Amino acid sequence: MKIIGIDPGSTRAGYGVIEFHAQSATFIDGGIFSVTSSHNHQRLKELYDECHTLFKHHCPDVVGMEKLFFGKNIKTATDVSQSRGVIALCIAQYNIPLYEFTPLEVKQGMTGYGSADKKSITRMVQGTLHLPPTFAHVPDDVFDALAIALIAGYTATKERHHSL
Amino acid sequence: MKIIGIDPGSTRAGYGVIEFHAQSATFIDGGIFSVTSSHNHQRLKELYDECHTLFKHHCPDVVGMEKLFFGKNIKTATDVSQSRGVIALCIAQYNIPLYEFTPLEVKQGMTGYGSADKKSITRMVQGTLHLPPTFAHVPDDVFDALAIALIAGYTATKERHHSL
Numbered sequence: 001m002k003i004i005g006i007d008p009g010s011t012r013a014g015y016g017v018i019e020f021h022a023q024s025a026t027f028i029d030g031g032i033f034s035v036t037s038s039h040n041h042q043r044l045k046e047l048y049d050e051c052h053t054l055f056k057h058h059c060p061d062v063v064g065m066e067k068l069f070f071g072k073n074i075k076t077a078t079d080v081s082q083s084r085g086v087i088a089l090c091i092a093q094y095n096i097p098l099y100e101f102t103p104l105e106v107k108q109g110m111t112g113y114g115s116a117d118k119k120s121i122t123r124m125v126q127g128t129l130h131l132p133p134t135f136a137h138v139p140d141d142v143f144d145a146l147a148i149a150l151i152a153g154y155t156a157t158k159e160r161h162h163s164l
Numbered sequence: 165m166k167i168i169g170i171d172p173g174s175t176r177a178g179y180g181v182i183e184f185h186a187q188s189a190t191f192i193d194g195g196i197f198s199v200t201s202s203h204n205h206q207r208l209k210e211l212y213d214e215c216h217t218l219f220k221h222h223c224p225d226v227v228g229m230e231k232l233f234f235g236k237n238i239k240t241a242t243d244v245s246q247s248r249g250v251i252a253l254c255i256a257q258y259n260i261p262l263y264e265f266t267p268l269e270v271k272q273g274m275t276g277y278g279s280a281d282k283k284s285i286t287r288m289v290q291g292t293l294h295l296p297p298t299f300a301h302v303p304d305d306v307f308d309a310l311a312i313a314l315i316a317g318y319t320a321t322k323e324r325h326h327s328l
Contacts, residue, residue, distance in 0.1 A: 044249055044252050077238075081248075083249060084242075086253050088246065089208045089209055092205040
């Protein structure tokens with residue numbers, strides 16, 4: 001099962017692509033969507049194009065995306081929501097099942113407790129996907145996206161077993 | 165100058181199309197985007213398709229859209245932001261100039277004061293566009309969208325004069 005995880009942010013969004021099996025998961029790809037325009041609606045267009053290119057290239061069976069976390073910054077919340085809207089649109093256009101998780105669910109799913117810090121998540125992702133030490137330089141957003149992909153994998157597998 | 169005004173909501177979005185000249189403005193079209201799915205990301209796809217059809221049909225010179233008004237309901241705010249993201253994407257794809265206004269700016273622009281009620285806006289839109297009494301049955305969202313289109317028209321005209 002090929003899974004793409006997406007961690008949408010206000011200024012940038014990370015993605016991670018994995019091949020997921022019940023007993024193992026392997027890293028395929030990961031990065032930050034290249035969005036450079038300073039105009040908000042041009043940024044959405046760039047994000048849409050990047051997202052389409054990624055889906056077309058990888059043909060995922062499932063997509064996982066982080067649900068919006070509400071900080072105190074309303075401007076950030078609306079910017080992230082607009083980006084999420086464009087990504088969700090792409091997912092609908094490719095007709096891919098979407099799984100959504102709160103940051104808390106991702107933390108609990110990866111480490112077993114909700115107060116885990118970024119480093120614990122990174123370590124768990126690195127261990128689960130057997131990533132080489134060079135990945136220490138990869139941005140957090142990519143690790144978060146890979147964690148979301150893994151949780152989406154666990155969830156989708158569980159659902160499939162239930163429906164058997 | 166052909167203008168489309170859009171009033172994005174969480175459950176539905178209104179649009180209004182006008183032909184705008186310095187001395188007069190005429191009604192061309194207005195309605196509610198037909199979005200029926202109960203699945204959030206399918207709704208975004210329907211909204212995107214509807215928006216594209218509208219822009220393709222009318223080829224507007226300018227689009228006006230209401231900026232997000234923050235009520236107490238965070239869920240509503242994110243839903244509206246996601247819809248706004250998809251509409252802004254369409255606008256960017258058609259490369260149409262976008263003007264954005266707060267509800268307060270629309271009220272002040274149409275009636276001269278910010279505490280105007282829905283009825284005053286409706287009356288001003290009806291008078292300015294010489295709409296027949298049958299429009300009394302048209303939903304508020306459409307009147308709001310037409311008001312936004314008018315304000316976008318005033319703003320774009322002013323800017324053009326400034327740049328002469």
